[in-house]
Amino acid sequence: MRSSPQSRVRVMVVEDSLVVRQLLAHIIARDPRLILAAAVGSAEEALQEIGRVQPDVISMDIRLPGMDGLEATRRIMSEHPxxxxxxxxxxxxxxxxxxxxxxxxxxxxxxxxxVGVTSAGYDGIAETICTQLYIMSQVPVVRQRSFAWRTQAPETSLRREEATGTARPTILGIAASTGGPPALAKILGAFPADFPIPILLVQHMGAPFMEGFASWLDGLMPLEVRLAQDQEIPVAGKVYVAPGDRHLLLSPTGALRLSAAPPLSSQRPSATLMFESMAKAAGPKGLGVILTGMGEDGAIGLAELRQAGGYTIAEDESTAVVYGMPAAAIRMGGARVSLPLDLIAPRLLRLAKGDGE
Structure with missing residues (x-):
């Protein structure tokens, strides 16, 4: 059954190319979940119109005449979240x-x-755009969210456990989805270049962007960040990012494995598969973290890592952009503690150094 126009998600398209703007309008018009509220050719026009149009979600081009998409994003999040x-x-x-x-x-x-209706992969790209617009329209955003975190909540201990006897970790796995890049930049950017254990990272993002994402992170912090390669041995002080459309696993021998196995819960890479492999290979020496994100990916795997004796953390609701993945991890018993973002990096650094909680 088609949604009524009143219930559809209102989309504002910001795109300087008339051809692409019309193509996006066509894609949106075909989706019963969406309705085109406005289509503008510049960031300046978007800022002028947003108060009147009041869109539910914005499709933002990056290369725009005058103000670019980055500055437009900053302005919108400051003035009209x-x-x-x-x-x-x-x-x-x-x-x-x-x-x-x-x-x-x-x-x-x-x-x-x-690119165009006759280009390779057009239908898949069009479906991805519409689904992302619809899903992201449901995410509550706050003014200047990226620059001023919400009031920090205290640490939540999910179950009283003895801190003594925790094995010194040999590997850290981190999973994130929606809202993940700024959270990861904050956590990983707090680590020194001599961080004592390797870090595996699953971030849900389109495959074409993963190399650029790793390069972007690498430029922000002392740690070396790059895409993981099959069969390499992870070393301390390096971050290994799951490549696009490949699962990242830790083998029993301690080497990294990239897998083209089917997606799990519609995700490849899957955080659950990464955490499960860490549970088998590292057991009580595994350290796992689930950050902001939609859905439940990673929750089952984090529970397995915890059951194997590993130390596990879920981001607290007070700082998570989307509380889906951390909430699922807590609900399934996978998180030993729940911490707001500002407290996660100091805890991980203490644990990695063998200083306890």
């Missing part, structure tokens, strides 16, 4: 850097820009 989906037409370094910084400034996700 609205969910923003970045539509990136290029994966060259400069465009990717702007896209990643837009995520840090408050945009919720980044997806490929469609």
């Amino acid at each position: 609205t969910p923003i989906v970045v539509i990136a037409g290029s994966i060259e370094d400069s465009a990717l850097r702007i896209s990643m910084n837009a995520l840090r400034a408050g945009a919720l996700s980044v997806v490929e820009k469609p």
Whole structure:
């Protein structure tokens, strides 16, 4: 049954190319969940119209005449907080850097820009755009969310456990989805270059953007960040990012494995598979963290890691942009503690150094 126009998600398209703007309008018009509220050619026009149009979600181009999409995102999140989906037409370094910084400034996700109805993969790209616009329209956003975190909540101990006897970790796994890039930048950026254990990272993001995402993170912090390679041995002080459309696993021998196995819960890479492999390979020496994100990916795997004796953390609701993944981890018994974002990095550093909780 088709949704009524009143119940559809109102989309504002910000795109300087008339051809692409019309193509996005066509894509949106075909989806019964969405309705085009406005289509503008510049960031300045978007800022003028947003108060009148009051969209539920914004499709934001990055390369715009005058004010670019990054500055537009900052302004919108400051003046008219609205969910923003970045539509990136290029994966060259400069465009990717702007896209990643837009995520840090408050945009919720980044997806490929469609080329044309006859281009390869058009239907899949169109479906991804519509689904992202619909899903992200449901995310509550707050003014200047990226720059001023909500009031910090105290640590929540989910079950009284003895801190003594915790094994010194040899591997850290982190999972994130919606809202993940700025949270990861905050946590990983707090670690020194000599962080004593390797870090595995699953971030849900379109495959074409993963190399740029890793490069962007690498430029923000002392740690080396790069895409994981099959069969390499992870070393301390390096962050290994799951490549696009591949599961990242830790083998019993301690080597990394990339897998093209089917998606789990519609996700490849799957955080659950990463945590499950850590549970088997590292057991009580595994350290796992679930950050902000939609859905339940990682929750089952984190529970297995905890059952194997590993130390597990879920981000607290007070700082999570989307509380889906951490909430699922807590509900399934996978999190030993729940911490607001500002407390996660100090806890991880103490644990990695063997200093306890």
